Amino acid sequence: MIRKLAASIMLGLEREFGWTFPPLVILLSMIPATAGVLTAVMVYWVGASAADRADPRWVAFLIVGASLYTHFASYIWAPLSAVSEGKASYTYPLVFISHSSLSYIAGRVVASFIESSFTAVLALGAATLAVKALLGVTLELSFTPLSIALFSIGMIVGLLAALGLGLMLAAYAIFVTRLEWGLPVYISGILMIFSEAIFPSSALPAPLPIIAESLPFTHIIRAARAALIGPLSLYPAEILAAALLGFAWFLTGLAVYTYSEGIGRRRGYIDYRVV
Amino acid sequence: MANVVAENLTRVFETKSGRLLALDSVSFEVQTGEVFGLLGPNGAGKTTLIRILTTLLLPTYGRALVGGFDVVKEAKKVRSIIGFSSSSERVGFDFVTARRNLWFFSQLYGTPTGEANRRIEELAALLEFQDQLDRKLYTLTTGYRQRLNIARAFINDPQVVFFDEPTNGMDVFSAKKVRELFVKEAKTNSRTIFLATHNMFEAEEVCDRVAIIDRGRILAIDSPENLKSSLSKPVVLFETDIAGASISDPTRLDGVVGGTIKVDNENETAKIRVILRDEDFLERVLQLLEKRGIRVFNYQRIEPTLEDVFISLVGAGFAERERGIEA
Amino acid sequence: MSSLALWGRASRRGRGVLRRSFVIWVKVAVSRALIRVIAMYGDPLWIVVNVGGPMLTSLALAFLYMLAGLSSLTGFAILGGGMVAYWGNVLWSMASQLNWDKRSGMLYLYIASPAPLTALLIGMSLGGILGTLPSSIAVLIIGALLFKPPFTPPTITVALVFMLTLVALYGMGIALSSLYLILGRESEEINEALYEPISFLSGIYFPSIGRFSPLPLAIQAIASLIPLTLGMDALRRTLFYAEGLAELWPNISALAAMAAASILIGLRTLSFIERRGRETGDILVGMK
Structure with a gap:
């Protein structure tokens, strides 16, 4: 199991970084992530400035949330891509018959998580500097060893939730034969609205905040904000909830995936080509 | 009338490891209505030659004419009279029907839609995939997809059609249909069919003439029958025990011009096929095999194939050549 | 035969060749556009899938405008959602297309046929514009119904700006597609890397240039070099501030110049790369 997982992580890392100079991969991922975060900041700033109520605390709220959202949104795709690309290249059926599909998917998620974590942390830093340079706003973000450690713990806790969703x-990817990326696009969009990435879930009309509360990602983002912006006292409850x-999400994901593999095998979808 | 002419065609690639001579002074002519085969192992220069003739690549030296037009100076004219298909392509639009795909390719040549539709029906009937025409491409099986690729090469009513390993990986039935189509199109519609292949059976069955190519040089050109009958040396097949496989290179046996070895691991036997310098060397080879502790169950003189012609010319078979074994 | 008669015959032949080339050009462009439209409209799932990303992002950002304090600006986010679909289409279905064609072997067939690559690219653009229209309209309608942003009814100026923006944007796609032809997997990574920064700089969801822009002047100047920036700015000003041709002529003329320049640069690059590819043999790397 460990050997399979390690091999899959290595393969995933090779796939993520192997196509060019690794620091360039990080840079090429960091630039769009930072731009995405800054877009949300600018939207807020334009709206709030026009209403004459621009608040730097909101900007800090946005930067932390949007950076973590970008992190999740970029690696929850990994399992879907492992299955759909694997079906096209026949890797997935081979992985399936070797009883390694779970380790394979988990390994690919971990590899993407590693790349995405670097990207998210760098994007957080870059966006903070960019806001200072572009808007002249200094954010009260606490970058201490403790806050960074707590922020990192949040990301690691998120790995389990992301693996569940993944x-x-x-x-889903076992059964689709075309346009397999359609659902993840919707999932990413829904996470943007409900995970408190760019606005508090309390602003959503009732009963929508219930959805936000049931997402582990919402609590991870809140815990990260507690670590970097404060108050720190909110951190334990949020990280525990996350x-x-x-x-729970991981167990659900595991059950859904195992069940789907069985159905997929019965109906002949394991090696059905993806267009 | 010569429809394809190559004169001292040479192509050199500049690679990281140095200069690679892919084609070396290749000259030949192919007539109208002729099925012409270019036979050689992988890496012999077949694809490079086709790329030059289809205007995709410029020659380093030499000249080539297709349909009387110079492939360098009159590329546009050449393009309007040729068709092309390769087994390595996965061409077409997945979410569009086979019929609409073929229509699209006909439009690349400006074919009027009515004429294109007529041709689509005609080609689908010849290759027996009429019932697949209105299915989206991604739903077609590999065999039908390959037939569609072949049909596509004829969609513009070309004067010369180039095929690069057209039946590679194709099922037996589809391959048979395709070969029949080649002969029919050449003889009935006076097209020139230019076929690059390493499939000896295919070359023998459909080609009027075959050029044997190795390492960028054309070694012989003639009809398959003439090529085989030109091989005056005896071809002998030895069936031995598995120890026979230890002779990695039969040409090292005294009196042997060239040969191949096929190992049957299941039955623990080996088949050593050699071309002898002359009949007198048979005893010598048998003694050499015995001396090496190889048990010969049976041996017989057999009819030469095109691969034997190739072996007699270069000293090694296709497989050995692809593995880089020198003569 | 007199020289005049010879000239007349040669001239007739020349006209015939020209006419045939024109017919092929039109047929190739129309058929390429049609294939793209059929592929997209023939599968309603395409539209559903394409609507998702832009719609949810623009709804989230419209909500953010509301929370920030000015509901009247939600239209910026909705308009951005409508236009971002085109930007995505330009990158993923236009700029990358020839590279994908190269990998599938299709480019070989294009080059070995008399079809001009320019016609194929123009056809692809036309097909992309028509194919993306339903997704774009869906985002605009859903956003308008949910947030009811105030806007001026579309005028001829809006139509003109919209068309010019698309021409300039797809012209950029043509230029990129030529460059991507020499790349392998890197082109996909470059697309990923370009999508968000260009969306940010061009102000798809917020005014990145002009009096409402929060960005410093130097950044605004750089952003103005992107055709999408000028197009988005002009669209916002016509739709939300009722500005007309009199105010927007600098944007319109710059857009027209950029459209012409990018198409010209794209086509010149393409013909250069094709010529170089025939010399070095690397145009079809990825194909057997």
Whole structure:
């Protein structure tokens, strides 16, 4: 199991970084991530300036949330891509018959998580500097060893939740034969609205905040904000909620994926080509 | 009338490891209505030659004419009279029907839609995929997709059609249909069919003439029958025990011009096929095999194939050549 | 035969060749556009899938405009959602297309046929514009129904600006497609890397140039070099501030010049790369 997982992580890292000079990969991922975060900041700033109520605390709220959202949104795709690309190249059927598909998917998620974590942290830093340079706003973000450690713990807790969601997407990828990236696009959009990435879930009309509360990602983003912006006292409850929900999502994802593999095998979808 | 003419065609590629001579002073002519085969192992220069003749690549030296037009100076004219298909392509639009795909390719040549539709029906009937025409491309099986690629090469009513390993990976039935189409199109519609292949059976079955190419040089050109009958040396097949496979290179046997070895691991036997310098060397080879502890179950003189012609010319078979074994 | 008669015959022949070339050009462009439209409209799922990203992003950003304090600006985000679909189409279905064609072997067939690559690219653009229209309209309608942003009814100026923006944008796609032809997988990574920064600089969702822009002047100047920036700025000003041709002529003329320049640069690059590819043999790398 460990060997399979390690091999899949290595393969995933090779795939993520192997096509060119690795620091260039990070740079090429960081630039769009930073631009995405800055777009949300500018939208807020234009709207708030026009209403004469621009608030730097909101900008800090946005930067932390949008950076973490970008992080999740960029690696929850990994399992879907592992299955759909794998079906096209026949890798997935071979992985399936070797009883390694779970390790394979988990390995690919971890590899994408590693790349995406670097990207998210750098994007957070770059966006903070860019806001100072572009808007002249200094953000009160606390970058201490403790806050960075707590922020990192949040990202690691998020890995379990992302793997759960990823396994559900992988289950979907077993059955789709075309336009397999359609669902993840919607999932990313829904996460942007409900995970408190760019605005508090309390602003959503009732009963929509319930959806936000049931997402582990919402609690991870809140915990990260507690670590970097404060108050730190909110951190333990949020990280605990994130861990519990993440574990529940992981178990759900595991069940859905295992069940789908069985159905997929019965109906002949495991090696059905993806266009 | 010569429809394809090559005169001292040479192509040199500048690679990281130095200069690579892919074609070396190649000259030949192919007539109207002729099925012409270019036979050689992978890496012999077949694809490079086709790329030059289809205007995709410029020659380093030499000249080539297709349909009387110079491939360098009159590329546009050449393009309007040729068709092309390769087994390595995965051409077409997946979410569009086979019929609409073929129509699209006809439009690349400005074919009027009515005429294109007539040709689509005609080609689909010849290659027996009429019932697949209105299915989207991604739903077609590999065999039908390959037939569609062949049909596409004829969609513009070309004067010369180039095929690069057209039946590679194709099922037996589809390959048979395709070969029949080649002969029919050449003989009935006076097209020139230019076929690059390493499939000896295909070359023998459909080609009027075959050029044997190796390392960028054309070694012989003639009809398959004449090429085989030109091989005056005896071809002998030895069936031995598995120890026979230890002779990695039969040309090292005294009196042997060239040969191939096929190993049957299941039955633990080997088939050593050699071309002898002359009949007198048969005893010598048998003694050499015995001396090496190889048990010969059976041996017989056999009819030469085109690969034997190739072996007699270069000293090694296709497989050995592709593995880089020197003569 | 007199020299005049010879000249007349040669001239007739020349006209015949020209006419045939023109017919092929039109047929190739129309058929390429049609294939793209059929592929997109023939599968309603395409439209559903294409609507998703731009719609949800623009809804989230419209909501952010509302929370920031000015509901009247939600239209910026909705308009951005409508236009970002085209930007995505230009990158993924236009700029990358020849590279994908190269990998599938299709480019070989294009070059070995008399079809001009210019006609194929123009056809692809036309097909892309028509094919993206339903997604774009869907985003605009859904956004308008949910947020009811105030806007001026579209005028001829809006239509002109919209058309010019698309021409300039797809011209950029043609230029990129020529460059991507020499790349391998890097082209996909470059697309990924370009999408968000260009969206940001061109102000798809917020005014990146002009009096409402929060960006410094130097950045605004750089952003103005992107045709999409000028197009988005002009569209916002016509739709939300009722400005007309009199105010927008600098944007319109710059857009027209950029459109012409990018198409010209793209086509010249393409013909250079094709010529060089025939000499070095690397145009079809990726194909057997």
